[in-house]
Amino acid sequence: MQSVLDTAGPLAEHIARLFWIFAGVAAVVYLLVTGFLVHALRRRREAGEAPRDTRHALRAVGVAVGATAFILVGLALADFFAGRASTRAPGDAMRVRVTAHQWWWEIEYLDGTPSERVRTANELHLPVGRPVALELISDDVIHSFWVPSLNGKKDLLPGYTTNLQLVASRAGVYPGQCAEFCGFQHAQMGLAVHAHAPEDFVRWQSAQRQASPEPLDAIQRRGRDVFMSSTCAQCHRVQGTEAAAVLGPDLTHVASRRQLAAGTLPNNPEAMASWIRNPQRFKPGTRMPASQLTGDDLSALVSWLGSLR
């Protein structure tokens, strides 16, 4: 389960620490103020007692206002320094561009020559310990990139490029999601950050740089033909084939991913088949249309997609 307070990196850690400072101060202030209130309400009074003189009361009000100002200055300073710390990641950063679409994430690794660049969707893989500098852009409406365990969120705005740094200090899978309302399927615009040990990351990256493997058997070959001759190829790209469209997620290594459709379904053959048959059932409003594929065509297609590791 994700949490702002269960952090997996130094940037989120700075914010979590700041949260505890604020929460601690808030708790003390709350108890003090409500304590005074209860005391004021419960003070015993003689029947018919006249109101008291206000000189002491006014002095107490003045002290309380002064204390409030003092606390606020302290909190503002704490905010300022935590803010500086949480936006400054050390070392040379890996550059990744994240493009938000209604309703999925396109992820592109920018370092290296163009042929070394990796393009994937809804899963951001990164090596533990190395800062990652995200360039955030949007293809349509405003979205917001948020992985609570690693850092705060940042909006992706059409017409702007925004930046966010991530550093993971331990390996693991950290869920995240779009945090800015972006239309029909805002609720199902999830992503996952996979933080790997550096050598595992290199292995993942070189695997992703490969073109898609050739089909192993006749069924998979038929599946590929179905893909190329139906509507699939009009939106999706599979490197090493004729399919080169960029409207939908890149499917070159779709089988290596854990989930489908930005966290909507787990990635297994049954889910893939039901998704292709009728995506609107799981994610009403998604840009992907239902397909007319049935029986052997569908299972051949699923089998080929399952080979794209």
Next chain:
Amino acid sequence: MSALEQSWSDPPGLIGWLSTVDHKRVARRYIFTTLMFFALAGLMAATMRVQLAQADNDLVGPDLYNQLFSMHGSAMMFLFAVPVMEAVALYLIPLMVGTRNVAFPRLNAYGYWIFLFGGLMSFTVFFLDIGPEAGWFSYVPLAGPAYSPGKRQDFWAQLVTFTELAALIGAIQIITTAFKLRAPGMTLARMPLFVWAMVATAFMIMFAMPSVMLASTFLITDRLVSTHFFNPAEGGDVLLWQHLFWFFGHPEVYIIFVPALGMISEILPVFARRRVVGYVALVIALVTIAFLSFGLWVHHMFTTGLPPLGMSFFTAASIMIALPTGLQIFCWIATLATGARVTFATPLLFVIGFFFIFIIGGLTGIMLGSHTLDQQLHDSYFVVAHLHYVLIGGAVFPLFAAFYFWFPKLTGRMLSERAGRWNFWLFFIGFNVAFFPMHILGLEGMPRRMYTYHEGSGWEGLNLLSTAGAFVIAISMALFAINVMVSWRRGSRADDNPWKASGLEWATSSPPPAWNFADIPVVNSRTPLWEADFPAAHVHGLRDDARTVLVTHLHDATPDHVSIMPSPSIWPFLAAIATSLLFIGTVFTPWALVWGSIPVAITLIGWFWPTPHDTKEMREIERSPHDTGEPA
């Protein structure tokens, strides 16, 4: 008396009902209408809570859910929270300052009709499945022509036009009535704190609302005639909307909250049986909040990639609001601490509920004001929790205190205290059960405005708990409605001043007559009714056979001149219909602006056309400036 009755009464029948310009009748309708919209928007919230009670629920799909939360937010802000405060003020302020009507009675009636028609339009289109779908904030480009085709967002933009027009009219009434119609002797330094709060609010309305009217006009022209204010591809800017919207949107929060502060300053001292401690400090705090509220809109945009140093400035400005707010809370606690024996009547219970809930909301507000913390908390359920703690705790609890407190003045009957206690406790407990868990959900990564979430997200238990709390709130609201209906008919009779309060509104009968005060009292204290010799004097020389009011000077409320108030008229109602047709027509075609202005012009001419009777009356009281006749 019969002369007063004759000059201040409304014509009989339906026409009379539609033409009334009595601020009390108009305000009662206003309050009733806002409460109906409150109930509808509350039912929408309940529907959303049922949908979110379990993971992967399919009671409500994304289309309806998006309309539900958009309409819930828009209605609560534009059709309930702001107008209900203005409506209460339009009822109370003339009574509190000791005059006979608001400053512009016909405009007041027009403002109400505009508000009513705007609200009816919004709920009608919602039930026709063309309700707004891009949130109450309508961020572009999602709300623009490319991503929200159809008419849904156009109706939203016009909802803003309707309600802001009504709000501006209310603001003008409040300022002018409070500044120019106070009873003699009620200097600014003796003005009731609720009136001060409403004056501060009305100025905020006048500076904040034009910003959102401008923004929504840009939006509707982008949608209707393809201007490109917000289209990045044509040089437009998506952040322009956010700046304009939040320049209104943040003061909006204080427009809702400041009147509630004024209510507390009126109610709490009555039950502590003493004058409020720190009157001057409380006035300064109200005015300070009004100014500060315009300097912190950017804290709604902390995640849009603005420069950090600029954000630190807005952090400082945002958390600074805790000073004037804290000051008021400390003054009230001091009032209770130094008062005589406290009576725990229902109004005070709601005020105490305010303290316990609102302070939590204020403290989480400091967290959200910190731009560093906001990177995590922004747009999560933590914010949903925070805003309900400040708006329900900070405004709705005091508003309920006000209902229980002033209901006898409106109706001449008391609300049931027993039902009131149940109402309070169910509301208080239900509220905390419904909204406290949302803080934790936000920290656990749940974003706002999701129509569903998946099994295994870890959010299931707290969401179910929250829904249970929502049902307790619903029961408490139903109890309130029953209490009002039963007490209105069969409640125990209230005398003029059932709480032994100090304000002028308690110096007249419950309910007050159409002319409020037969004799305008002269005021020589902040708490006039607690003075042994009240009323020390009356205003003499006001004619009973015309709708006369006394106009006084702004600062020291010395008499200036006598003014004659306009008589009842059907034209404000007709003008509001014509204006509504124009507004609704522009949803469909820009030409509605051209052709629709003709009926508006005709009705306005009818409105201002002097009748022979009015002219004769005016001539009679007209005096040459050289005339040394006795002043009123």
